[in-house]
Amino acid sequence: MGAPTVYDVAKRAQVSIATVSRVYRNPDTVRSQTRDRVLAVARELGYVPSGNARGLASRSTGVLGLCFPDYADPEVEDDGAADDPEQMLYADEITRGMERAARRHGYALLIAASLAGGPESLVAKVAGRVDGFAVLARTVPTEDLEIISRRLPVVMIAGPREIDHLDHLEVANADGEYEMATHLIRDHGLRRLAFLGGTTDSPDAEARFHGFQRACAAAGLAVPDEPDTRGNFTQADGRAATDRLLQRVGQPPEAMVCANDQMALGALQALERQGLRVPQDVAVVGFDGIPLGRMVRPSLTTVTQPMRKLGEAAVDLLVERLGEPNRSPRSMLLPVTQTRRESCGCPSPAPEAGLSRLG
Amino acid sequence: MGAPTVYDVAKRAQVSIATVSRVYRNPDTVRSQTRDRVLAVARELGYVPSGNARGLASRSTGVLGLCFPDYADPEVEDDGAADDPEQMLYADEITRGMERAARRHGYALLIAASLAGGPESLVAKVAGRVDGFAVLARTVPTEDLEIISRRLPVVMIAGPREIDHLDHLEVANADGEYEMATHLIRDHGLRRLAFLGGTTDSPDAEARFHGFQRACAAAGLAVPDEPDTRGNFTQADGRAATDRLLQRVGQPPEAMVCANDQMALGALQALERQGLRVPQDVAVVGFDGIPLGRMVRPSLTTVTQPMRKLGEAAVDLLVERLGEPNRSPRSMLLPVTQTRRESCGCPSPAPEAGLSRLG
DNA sequence: CCGCATCCTGTAAGCGCATACACTAGGCGG
DNA sequence: CCGCCTAGTGTATGCGCTTACAGGATGCGG
Structure with missing residues (x-):
């Protein structure tokens, strides 16, 4: 038996x-x-x-772990939304990247979205069974991380570097947004830019705003202290924030720079409802590079994050550290790319892969 | 230390x-x-x-496993393709579904794409560390599965039921294709349908063809013994197979029923190149419900598989069996849904969620 | 023929935890 | 005041494997 x-x-x-x-x-x-x-x-x-x-x-498992927050709302899971590429968020791409990289290094991947059972469950489930793991920012309480990281390698993905002896991975939020804003100013000749920010507790969103500020400064424009409006990263928030903005200022801005794609999509909707054309009346740009941005009309110009690469880099860092436990902590900054589509006023991009003869 | x-x-x-x-x-x-x-x-x-x-x-781990084949070609991984939703295949959705369901049941998920290190590595990595696991068809050699399934619960997803004492999960391939073909015949009045099949070793593709045959028979049309042409499930294969078909028969068919979406997309390309309009000259339908099908023009009518649900059902089966090890093997058939878009001749569908004001 | 290195294999001691079982201290009815 | 039950804790064993360490062969030079 x-x-x-x-x-x-x-x-x-x-x-x-x-x-x-x-x-x-x-x-x-x-x-x-x-x-x-x-x-x-x-x-x-x-x-x-x-x-x-x-x-x-x-004393080793050959398994690496990944903890991420449970973004998706389990309640709203009708079949339509379930297979919606909009749902293909951040974490999934990172998972894919990690899985690939882990396999290359001979590791398997244990994934867990934090949610149920309090921190104990997460810790017990993952930390006790892996040789090292990656955490998406704010998934595990800093306090717990502190403890766990004394026991095994942890790399922190995105977010602030909460614990300074951890390896850390982030994308070039500020530089990416700087480039994007500069593109609007320089290449499209826009001057009155508005920033649709995230919540103040999101270091990523704040970093993007800083990049925006730098671009304004570099172009000799007025540098705002604060985002012109804020939202909590959802499409609905983007709509609401845009409405508020339009209501507040008499004249709409020439461009809206949004802290993430979801809110940028919301902005598109709000603007259209107000009868404003994008990009003729208002240009809109996002940040992230979610698949949906390519589907909407006008298609969304955005700063694309290398999410897959984030996962791969996380594994690389873990493997490195496993090989050399006392190496001093490393922090990697991954570059982002500019994805120029219609919403900033650029010509409709060349048909993209797979669509060449279909568009 | x-x-x-x-x-x-x-x-x-x-x-x-x-x-x-x-x-x-x-x-x-x-x-x-x-x-x-x-x-x-x-x-x-x-x-x-x-x-x-x-x-x-x-003697239990609280971890469930998932093994799937490594579809993606690691070589072709430039950044563009890396974040392409077209890459969002089957396995990823199943992973998501399993992860969710596993968490609900208090399990973590160990994922491994089979590839490196021979079967031993897969077996050792996963089978030795989990309480039970799901296998996508043809990932693990039947022989190995036979051995492993003596040790712990295994559920087989899709494909044939290679080992009869295993729990088994599949989608209504035949019924789904039957419905779809019947839709073309009955609702669009098409009579000369061609089937673009998969390889003969794919039980899923064969089942879909059987559904197609049944529909032909039910409508009093000639019932083909074999698909009119075949391909290996990629877009390129779809193009090639369609070209061959068009070259062979003088008159193009009124509709092409394709064994999967990728090939259907290839068919769209090939038809357009030949100057044939879809759906006016030739209707095209696929099977799977990949995200890209919604993006192309004309948008692709298809039979949508509940991939997320497949993953959830797999976990449910595993948990069930863990609770009752000697339960007789179960086989579940998950329903599919018809997604009618433009390529079959149906009117452009109502704007879909999230696109409502953007389309 | 002996000593010693080389190759292969066995012996035994954990690895960190769960758990059956034994045990102690009280509480309670008789 | 005794037997018995319960709650709480300790003791001891084993889960299935890895890995020093310790041999027993074997081959070689001396």
């Missing part, structure tokens, strides 16, 4: 359990004749090594 | 290791006063229970 173990295999193959173990761990240290016999018996018995026992004994 | 263990906590809290263990496993069996003391010490020391040791001792 119970699954066969090294003991069963050893007995049947007339060797000691050590030899069986060696066959799997250090095949070259076993005479090939013996090895073949053991393997044959193993196959015959249906032996599968216990990862737990192996991990216990060798 | 080494991470703190139950022993460290026990000594510091002046209790036995058993008590420490109980604090985590059966908190109610420990006097609250003692419990608090232990927890305080644990926090102080930064104690994190070892999942390996726990798993070893309790």
Whole structure:
């Protein structure tokens, strides 16, 4: 009934359990004749090594972990939305990147969205079973992270560098937004730009605003202290924030620079409702590079984050640190790319891959 | 240096290791006063229970696994394609579904794409570390599956039911294609339908063809023995197969029913190149419901698979079986939905969620 | 023929935890 | 005041594997 173990295999193959173990761990240290016999018996018995026992004994699991917040609202999960690419958020792309990279390095990936059971559950589930893991900002309480990171490598993805001895990964938020704003000012000749910011507790959004400020300063424009309006990153927030802005200022801005794509989409909607044309009357740009941005009309100009690469870099950092535990903490800044589509006033981009003859 | 263990906590809290263990496993069996003391010490020391040791001792891990083939070609991974929603394939949606469902049941998810290191690596990595897992068809050699399934619950997703004592999950391929073909025949009055099939070793594609046959038979049309042309599921194959078909038969068919969306997209391209209008001259329908189908013009009518639900159902089956190991094997058939867009001749659909004011 | 290095294999000691079982201290009815 | 039950805790064992360490062969030079 119970699954066969090294003991069963050893007995049947007339060797000691050590030899069986060696066959799997250090095949070259076993005479090939013996090895073949053991393997044959193993196959015959249906032996599968216990990862737990192996991990216990060798103090390593060959598994990396990823914790991310549970963005999606489980309630709103009708079938339509369930397969909506809009739902293809951040975390999924990072997961994909990590999975790939982990595999390349011979690791498997354990994923967990933090939610249920309090922090204990997350910690127990993931931290106890992996050799190291990545955390999306604000998923795990800093306090817990502090504890866990004493035990195994942790890399923090995005967000602020809450704990300074952790490896840290972020994208060029400020530089990306600087470039984008500069593009609007320089290439499209726009002067009255408005910034639709995120919540003040989002370091990413704040960094983007700083980039925006720098661009204004560099162009000799008035530098705002604060975003002209703010939202909580959803499309609905983008609409509302845009409405508020339009209501407040008499004349609409020439361009709206939004802290993320979702809100930029909301801005598009709000502007259209007000009878303002994009990009003729108001240019709109986002940040993130979500798939939906390509589908809407006008298509959304945005700063594209290398989300897949974030995941890969996270794994690389973990593997590096596993190999060299006392290496000083590293912080990586990943570059972003400008994706110029229609909403900033650029000509409709060349048809994109896969759509060449369909557009 | 080494991470703190139950022993460290026990000594510091002046209790036995058993008590420490109980604090985590059966908190109610420990006097609250003692419990608090232990927890305080644990926090102080930064104690994190070892999942390996726990798993070893309790013979369960609280982790479910997912194995899927590595579809994406790692070579073709320039940044553009990397974030392309076209890449958002099957496996990713299933992963999402499983992750959600697993979390609901208190499990974490271990994912591994089969590729490197021979089957041993996959088996060792996943099978040895989980309480049960799901396999996408043809990922793991049947022979290995046979062995592993003697040890722990395995549910097979899609594909044929290779091993009959396994729980099995599939979508209504035949019925879905039957409905779709019937729609073309009955609602659009089309009679000369061509089927663009997959490879013969794909049971899914074959099942879809059977549905197509049934629809033909039901409508009193000639029933083909074989698909009119075949491809290997990629867009390029769809183009090539369509070209071959058009070249072979003098008159183009009134409709092309394609075994999957990718090939349907290829068909769209090939038809347009030949100067044939879709859907006026030739209707085209796909199968799968990939996001890209919504983006192309004409937008693609297709049979949408509930991929997310597949993942959830897989977890449900696993959890069920874990609770009742000797339950007789179950096979679930998930329904598909018809997604009627432009390419079949239906009117452009109502704007979809999130695009309402943007289209 | 002996000593020693080389190769292969066995012995045994954990790895960190769960848990059956034994045990102690009270509480309670008789 | 005794037996018995309950609650709380400790003792001891084992989960299945890895890995020093310790041999037993074997081959070689001396």
